[in-house]
Amino acid sequence: KITAIKAREVLDSRGNPTVEAEIQLADGSTARGISPSGASTGEKEAVELRDGDKSRYQGKGVEIAVSGLNKEVNGAISGREFDSQEAFDKQLIELDGTANKSRLGANAMLAASIAYARVSSVSKKIPLYRQLVQRDKYLMPVPCMNVINGGRHADNNVDFQEFMIAPHNAPSFKESIRMGEEVFHTLKSLLSGKGYSTGVGDEGGFAPNLKSNEEAVEVIMEAITKAGYKPGEDISICLDPATSEMWKDGKYSLFKSTKQNYTSDQLIDLWEEWINKYPIVLLEDGLGENDWEGWKRMTDRLGSKAELVGDDIFCTNPEIIQRGIDAGIGNSVLIKLNQIGTIWETLQAVELAQKNNYHCFISHRSGETEDTTIADLVVATNAGHIKTGSGCRSERISKFNQLLRIEEELGANSVFAGKSTFKGFL
Ligand code: PGA
Ligand code: ZN
Numbered sequence: 001k002i003t004a005i006k007a008r009e010v011l012d013s014r015g016n017p018t019v020e021a022e023i024q025l026a027d028g029s030t031a032r033g034i035s036p037s038g039a040s041t042g043e044k045e046a047v048e049l050r051d052g053d054k055s056r057y058q059g060k061g062v063e064i065a066v067s068g069l070n071k072e073v074n075g076a077i078s079g080r081e082f083d084s085q086e087a088f089d090k091q092l093i094e095l096d097g098t099a100n101k102s103r104l105g106a107n108a109m110l111a112a113s114i115a116y117a118r119v120s121s122v123s124k125k126i127p128l129y130r131q132l133v134q135r136d137k138y139l140m141p142v143p144c145m146n147v148i149n150g151g152r153h154a155d156n157n158v159d160f161q162e163f164m165i166a167p168h169n170a171p172s173f174k175e176s177i178r179m180g181e182e183v184f185h186t187l188k189s190l191l192s193g194k195g196y197s198t199g200v201g202d203e204g205g206f207a208p209n210l211k212s213n214e215e216a217v218e219v220i221m222e223a224i225t226k227a228g229y230k231p232g233e234d235i236s237i238c239l240d241p242a243t244s245e246m247w248k249d250g251k252y253s254l255f256k257s258t259k260q261n262y263t264s265d266q267l268i269d270l271w272e273e274w275i276n277k278y279p280i281v282l283l284e285d286g287l288g289e290n291d292w293e294g295w296k297r298m299t300d301r302l303g304s305k306a307e308l309v310g311d312d313i314f315c316t317n318p319e320i321i322q323r324g325i326d327a328g329i330g331n332s333v334l335i336k337l338n339q340i341g342t343i344w345e346t347l348q349a350v351e352l353a354q355k356n357n358y359h360c361f362i363s364h365r366s367g368e369t370e371d372t373t374i375a376d377l378v379v380a381t382n383a384g385h386i387k388t389g390s391g392c393r394s395e396r397i398s399k400f401n402q403l404l405r406i407e408e409e410l411g412a413n414s415v416f417a418g419k420s421t422f423k424g425f426l
Contacts, residue, residue: 001026001081005112007069009062012037012367013395014202017050017062021069021111029123033114035107035338037367039202040152040161040242042289042312044320046341049105065108073104073112085132088116089344106341113342114373128373129406132347132380139382140173140407140416141362142166143400144238144282145180146390147187147223148208148216149201150256151242153366156197156207159254161242163205163216164387165224166281168426169234172416173407177400179229184391187223194219202366204390213257217278232279236422238387239274240284243267244312247288264294268301275305281425282385284309284334284361295329306425307332309361316340316349325356332359335383337373350381359421364388368395375402379410384417 003024010020012034020034037048049068051061076095082088092112096104121131129138144166150158167179187206188198196208210216217237224231231237246252252262262270264287271286283302287294289312299308311334314321318340321333333353337346350360362378364387378386386403389396407414419426 001079002077004078005069005074005115007066007108007111009066010034010369012369013393014367016060016367017057018367018369019062019065019069019105019107019111021108021115023112023115023119025119025123027123029119031115031118031122033111033118033373034369034371035110036365036369036371037107037338038336038365039367040245040312042244042315042339044289044315044317045339046106047100047102048107048338049102062105062107065105068104069108069112073108082116085113085117085120085347086344089113089342092342101341106338109341110338113344114337114371117343117373127406127409128376129380132343132376135382136413138379138410138414139384140403140414141378141384141386142168142417142421143173143177143180143403144385144387145184146203146205146387147184147220149203149205149390150207150213150216152245153203154201154207156201157209157257158207158213158216159241159246159256160213160216160239161245162203162240162284162387163220164238164240165220165235166238166385166422167229167235168419168422170416170418173403176416176418177404179235181391183223183227183229183235186227187220190219190223190226200390200392203364204393204396214274217274221278232426236279236281236426238282238284239280240309240311242285242312244285244288244290247290252288264291265297268294268298271298272302275302280306281422282307282309282332282361285311285313289313292327292329296327299328299330303331304424307359307361307422309334309359311336311363316346318345318349318352321349321352325358330358332361335360335362335377336365337377338365346377347381350383359384362386364396364399370395370398372398372402375399375406379403379406379414384421
C-alpha cells in the first residue's frame with residue numbers, strides 16, 4: 001500500500017532541472033525515480049512539462065510538474081494499493097487525461113512510474129529487472145558506446161550526432177565493456193596525436209573538429225585496430241546521425257561542417273556507401289521523422305544490410321510503431337522511457353516490436369542522471385544492446401556499473417548477447 005509520493009526538482013547532466021519522485025509504502029519500503037531529458041527530440045514525444053518562467057533556470061524549471069505529483073497524484077494514490085505496474089501507470093494516464101501527457105507532464109509521470117517499479121522491487125526484495133519482467137535466463141547487452149559526439153550534442157563541426165562502437169566479440173558484458181573502454185582511451189591519444197581536441201560532448205564522446213564527417217568513422221577504425229581489435233570481427237560501428245534535425249523543405253541540410261543539401265535518396269546512397277566500406281551494423285534515424293517515404297525506400301535498400309533503428313520516427317509509441325510495422329519501415333525500434341512516459345507503455349512498445357521481429361535498442365537521453373533504470377530495462381527485455389553514452393562521465397557509466405552488478409548477480413542465469421545481436425548484419 002502506498003503511503004505517499006513526494007517529488008522534487010533535481011538536476012540532470014546538463015545542469016537543467018528535472019523531476020525526481022519518491023514513493024513510500026506502508027511496509028517501510030521507499031524508492032526514487034528520475035526522468036532524463038533529450039535535446040534532439042522527436043515531434044511526437046510525450047510532453048516534458050517545463051514552467052516557462054524565465055526568471056528561473058531560463059524557463060526550464062519543473063516546479064509545476066513537481067507540484068502536480070505532490071498534490072494531485074499524491075492525493076489520488078496515497079492509501080491505495082495497485083496490483084501491477086499496468087494498474088499504477090494507467091492511473092497516472094487517467095489522471096493526466098491528455099493524449100500526449102501534457103497536463104501532468106511526461107517528466108513527472110515517468111519519475112513516478114520508475115519510483116513505483118523500484119519500490120515494488122524493494123518491497124518484494126527482488127532486483128528491478130526481475131520486477132519488470134520475470135524470466136529464467138536473461139540476456140546481457142552489447143554496450144554501444146558513443147565515442148564521437150556531434151550534431152546537437154556537441155559544439156564541434158561534425159553534423160552527425162553519434163558514432164558508436166559495439167564490442168560484440170566478447171564472452172561477457174564485463175569483457176565487452178573493457179574492450180570498449182580500451183578503444184575509447186586509444187581514441188583519445190589518437191585524436192590528441194593528430195592535434196585534435198579531446199574535450200567531450202553531452203554523452204561523453206569526444207567532440208573534435210574534423211576534416212569531414214567521414215573522418216569520425218576513419219579515426220574510430222584506426223582506434224579499434226590500434227587497441228588490438230579487428231574492426232567488424234571484434235568490434236563493429238553503429239551510427240545515429242539524428243537526421244530529423246537536418247530536415248528542411250523536403251531536404252536534409254547539413255548544418256555544421258558544410259551547408260550541403262541531400263535529398264533522401266542521396267542520403268541513402270551515402271549510408272549504403274558507408275555500410276559497404278565500413279563495418280557498420282546499425283544505423284539509427286538515417287532519415288528523418290517526417291520522411292516516411294524515404295524511410296520505406298531506405299528499408300528496402302538497406303534493411304538486409306544493417307539494423308535500421310527508428311528513434312524520432314517511432315517515439316517509443318506503440319501506435320506509431322504499429323504503423324511503421326504495417327508500412328515496412330525500419331527493422332528496429334529505439335526505446336526511450338521518457339518518449340512515451342511510463343514503464344508499462346514502454347514494455348508494451350518493446351513487446352509489440354519483438355512480436356513483429358523488430359529489434360529493440362534501449363537508450364538513454366542526452367540529458368541523463370544517476371538513475372540507472374535503463375540498465376535493468378535492457379536486461380529485463382532481452383533486447384541485446386543498449387546505448388548509454390561513451391566511456392566516461394558518471395551519468396553514463398552508472399548504467400554500465402549497474403550492468404556489471406547485474407551480470408555478476410545473475411551468474412549462470414545470464415548469457416552475453418554478443419554477435420547474435422547483429423546476426424545477419426556482421
Ligand atoms: P536525445 O538524443 O536524447 O538528445 O534525443 C539521443 C538520440 O537521438 O538518440
Ligand atoms: Zn536518436
